[in-house]
Amino acid sequence: MINMNQNAAPRIPIRVMLLISLYVVLTLIAIWRATTYQAYDLLTLGVIPVFIGLIKRAAWTKVLLISYVGLQSLGLAAMTTTAVIAYQITPDDVKLVFQGYNIPLIPLWLLLLSVVVFQWWVGLSNVTRNYLVKK
DSSP states (O other): OOOTTSOSSOOOOHHHHHHHHHHHHHHHHHHHHHHHHOOOOHHHHTHHHHHHHHHHTOTTHHHHHHHHHHHHHHHHHHHHHHHHHHHHHOGGGOOEEETTEEEOHHHHHHHHHHHHHHHHHHHTSHHHHHHHHOO
16 A cells, blocks of 8 residues: 655755755856856856756765865955955955945855855765765
8 A cells, every 4th residue: 555645755855955045046146247247267157066966966966065165165264364464464455345335344254154164064964975875
């Protein structure tokens, strides 16, 4: 007898679903940035293969995800170091202005740090490994 309460498709873990949602947003931003500013760099367009791998549940996705988050971590560390050194030299000149809006650096840094830490947490978890292995 068939149990009608069982779902045919396996459920996607919550943290993987949140990671996929994050990568949907990052992919849209990457496509917008590439088309608007002609910015074709690894940090911008590197999100697209990771997103495709997460959707397809490909075995190579874990390696690509860890590599991409590592690259993001290096970029964040470089930008943080540069900002701290620049702030030591001329504190009044260290500001981020985007389309006329002054963006506060500490909340932006905390947001970026939390996004990178979240990606490390999900990328290194057994839940993600099991999601990518099982089909």
